[in-house]
Amino acid sequence: MILKSLNLVNYKNFDSRSFEFNKKVNCFVGPNGIGKTNILDAIYHLSFGKSYFNPIASQNIKHGEEFFVVDGNYSKEDREEKIIVSLKKGHKKIIKRNAKAYERFSDHIGFLPLVIISPADRDLITEGSDMRRKFIDGVISQSDKIYLEHLIQYNKILGQRNALLKYFSNQNTFDINALEVYNEQLSDLGAKIHQKRKVFIEAFIPVFLKQYKAISNQNEMVSLEYKSQLNNQSLEILLKSHINKDRVLQYTSVGIHKDDIELNIGEYPIKKFGSQGQQKSFLIALKLAQFDFIKSQSGTTPILLLDDIFDKLDEQRVERIIGMVNDDSFGQLFISDTHAERTEKAVKNVHQSFEIFQL
Known part of the structure; x- marks a missing residue:
């Protein structure tokens, strides 16, 4: 192309x-x-x-x-x-x-x-989990239309559930049955998205490690780890067990929208313990691995x-x-x-x- x-x-x-x-x-x-x-x-x-x-x-x-x-x-x-x-x-x-x-x-x-490597990519290390989720979603979505569609649907339903929680608080009322409709849809979509992210990270890690070694020319150990509340429990159970917390917060506190990737050097976060050179090599390795992954998946x-x-x-x-x-x-x-x-x-x-x- x-x-x-x-x-x-x-x-x-x-x-x-x-x-x-x-x-x-x-x-x-x-x-x-x-x-x-x-x-x-x-x-x-x-x-x-x-x-x-x-x-x-x-x-x-x-x-x-x-x-x-x-x-x-x-x-x-x-x-x-x-x-x-x-x-x-x-x-x-x-x-x-x-x-x-x-x-x-x-x-x-x-x-x-397309893949871009920019100084703005440093946000992947320094900013919150939202940036790293966007990175995962951006890589998978370029070669998986179904994943992108599920993600769009999940975020739409999540917004509706959050609006309902806020409405309940403003009106000083509560209807568990109304929330259940959203819980079922989020649980179904969340499970599919979680599985795709899990499979993606497993395939992505060896590609990333190969790129990091080539760029840094170092033998230091770096790693990526997928963190998700769904690793240990279904979203259906999580939503039910956190209902009281969600009522107080007026938003959905559990789900795949809380996922993150831990970026480590040795056993420690690269954000705190990586030198500037190591952080730069880490970011470029992420992006070049993104390039390789998209190429292999999309053809x-x-x-x-x-x-x-x-x-x-x-x-x-x-x-x-x-x-x-x-x-x-x-x-x-x-x-x-x-x-x-x-x-x-x-x-x-x-x-x-x-x-x-x-x-």
């Missing part, structure tokens, strides 16, 4: 800009604030229908304008594919594939597999975006990553950097064709 060209209109800091891309390596260089990351985000937008960096859709419209359009032309399995993502203020976002609008955005997820080589990676990593780690890109297992690559000479030197060591865009 290749992104052949990209057209931006009123997207972030760009009023109108077009790019024709190399089928292997594409580099965007220029000073900070010029829009390098915004181009990568536009490519991400085409795969996921949303920004990687700003979840508020309207804030991706250029200041002073009323709409944005991101337009990409792809070659996939000998077919030409045109994807357009557009948003007008006060209207719903539209995603079109070959001039036909998607009724549900979720139908587009996984069609253009399509994902596009890989490397945002500001040269400024955030030491030279040895960058060389190892570039060396991996030299492997034919990688497809199309997009890189952003502040130094043209550094980027050109790095990509010249890769025996692949490349294009450098000076912004």
Whole structure:
């Protein structure tokens, strides 16, 4: 799968800009604030229908304008594919594939597999469990439509159950039968999601460990561990045993929406005991393992975006990553950097064709 060209209109800091891309390596260089990351985000937008960096859709419209359009032309399995993502203020976002609008955005997820490695990924280590659940869900959903559908349904029912708990509190009333309807649906969906996550982590760990060893060139022990309340008890029993707590809190305190992954170095959390270099290697190994997993599951080589990676990593780690890109297992690559000479030197060591865009 290749992104052949990209057209931006009123997207972030760009009023109108077009790019024709190399089928292997594409580099965007220029000073900070010029829009390098915004181009990568536009490519991400085409795969996921949303920004990687700003979840508020309207804030991706250029200041002073009323709409944005991101337009990409792809070659996939000998077919030409045109994807357009557009948003007008006060209207719903539209995603079109070959001039036909998607009724549900979720139908587009996984069609253009993509992995991004960015300084923002540090949130996976430093922030709460929500970030790590999103990571798991993002990897599985790109190759498993049923999982994504179950996840959407679960979150919808969870919201309805939480609204009912809040209603009971506000009205000073309670109806256990009304909650049971939601409990049954959450239990069924939660069990399916939990099983998929469990199987995924088991398959993902050896891929991650292989990548970490290759990047870090160290023998230190790192590990991932899936933490879920459903590991020891069914959601049906958990919901019943926590009903009084849920009444007080006015939200659902148990379920797969509380799952987490423990990220460890040795026997300790990497957040507290890992050096900066170890944390960076850990994150990149996670993302490259994500790349390998999606490729093996979907049968399509994902596009890989490397945002500001040269400024955030030491030279040895960058060389190892570039060396991996030299492997034919990688497809199309997009890189952003502040130094043209550094980027050109790095990509010249890769025996692949490349294009450098000076912004």
